[in-house]
Amino acid sequence: MFEYSTVALERTQFVINFYRQRKLPITGSAFYNECIRLNIYQNNRATAYKIKEDMDAGVLGDFKADIHTYVAIFNDVHASTREDLALLTTYYDEMLGRGIQPTDLVQKPLIRLARKIGEIPLVRALLESPGTAKLTDIHSTTAARLLSNKAQAYIAQYDLVGARTQLEELLLYHIPKDTRLLPSTQGYATGSSDIRIPYEFTRTRDAFFIYVRSLYESIIRIYIIRHRIREAHELLDDMRRTIYLPPSRMAYNWFIRYHAKRKNIHRLHEIHDMMLQDGVAPDEYAYTKFITACMYQPRPRRLRKLVDKAINDGKLPKTLGASFEPADGPDPAIDEAQDESAPRPSGLPEIPKHIAELTSVHDLVFHPEDCVRFYQSMFLEFDGRIKNSRDEQCLPNAHIINAVMCAYTMLERPSLVLREFIRYAYHQSRLYPHQPPPDIKANIVPVAHMFKMALDASDATDNQEQSQRIHTQMVRWGIRLPNSTLFNKF
Secondary structure (H helix, E strand, C coil), X not given: CCCXXXXXXXXXXXXXXXXXXXXXXXXXXXXXXXXXXXXXXXCCXXXXXXXXXXXXXXXXXXXXXXXXXXXXXXXXXXXXXXXHHHHHHHHHHHXXXXXXCCCHHHHHHHHHHHHHXXXXXXXXXXXXXXXXXXXXXXXXXXXXXXXXXXXXXXXXXXXXXXXXXXXXXXXXXXXXXXXXXXXXXXXXXXXXXXXXXXHHHCCEHHHHHHHHHHHHHHHHHHHHHCCCHHHHHHHHHHXXXXXXXCCCHHHHHHHHHHHHXXXXXXXXXHHHHHHHHHCCCCCHHHHHHHHHHCCCCCCHHHHXXXXXXXXXXXXXXXXXXXXXXXXXCCCCCCCHHHHCCCCXXXXXXXXXXXXXXXXXXXXXXXXXXXXXXXXXXXXXXXXXXXXXXXCCCCCCCHHHHHHHHHHHHHXXXXXXXXXXXXXXXHHHHHHCCCCCCHHHHHCHHHHHHHHHHHHHHHHHCCCHHHHHHHHHHHHHHCCCCCCCCCCCCC
């Protein structure tokens, strides 16, 4: 879209009024083109179209519509319907019939509007039409804006080859010399052509790289959606080498979500290190994925894939492949007596049967040390003190606390299990002193598991007082313990 400057539009309005009041002669079509542009911006389309018709009819003198006239008409910030697109397409055909070659300033708003209302065939026709003007190196930021939008149109058609071509063409332009810094480079839309940069910064180096980064991340997102993760990582590495702006937090979260679902813990460590190197602070969403990925038990299908991959990599014997058949979850026949029959040296109850069955692939499924490491990193990031359960700098959510308590349970650290439970209970009671916290209803399963683990830990440490407090908190919040044990779901 045209990057309309309020000051420039006010000046244009002043000049138009000045000419009209003094009835000064008009010596060029540029005056009428600016009148059209101003009326289009003010949503006075009928007036703008009338000016254009009067130009063609010779009413306003020997002035005809040129490419700048059509640029002013097509860059309509208010166009949003199919009727608007049909009208603009009519003007586009008229322009071609007059032998006026379209430029990117003409094609871009049409592509944008066609994508918005789902007219993909028109987008394809516009992308394939010849005659696009080649911008010079001094217009590198303009090229970044236009080529980014064109690439977004290719992405809308799932044509990654066309999008990569636009990216490669964009990287050939010189970097702008204006080094003024934008107020923030993280707050602009990612993976979108709808990037609105303040007018005074539109020719800066930051603006250029924001468009380039947006294009990189749009292509990366499609690669991840298509499960082409290797190409996505290659493009991420290329982006980190090519542009000085770091990838956005949203782009990193795409990778985190992909690898967390597949329990690729080593990849999660790599991404975490990249974020710290680039100065992109992980948010609560990222740390929730980091921590819970280390401890959740995947569904049978995903577990089967983990085992097959480990066998192919030589991490597990091939004989395991034929005999390993993961169950669909905890055995409903297991009762509490069986669960608590053989306590471990720490005093915690025996590891549940459906977890013990995974002994041969335990290292593939559960990573308690990595879970604790990510948890410690989260406290460092938020400037909290992990040893102080009443520290208010960092307030982990129920999923994080549940996973960390499970990790400490597997590591046979009952005192730390209690510390994390106290942390969660204290802060929820502090925030909601007169009612059950909303977090309880939204996450009833992990919260119930937390209470069960806390009771087991208090029994292991022979802390009857703490056990009584836990029971009191259960009654206050209306918590009922599950019949099975705690490791089945996160």
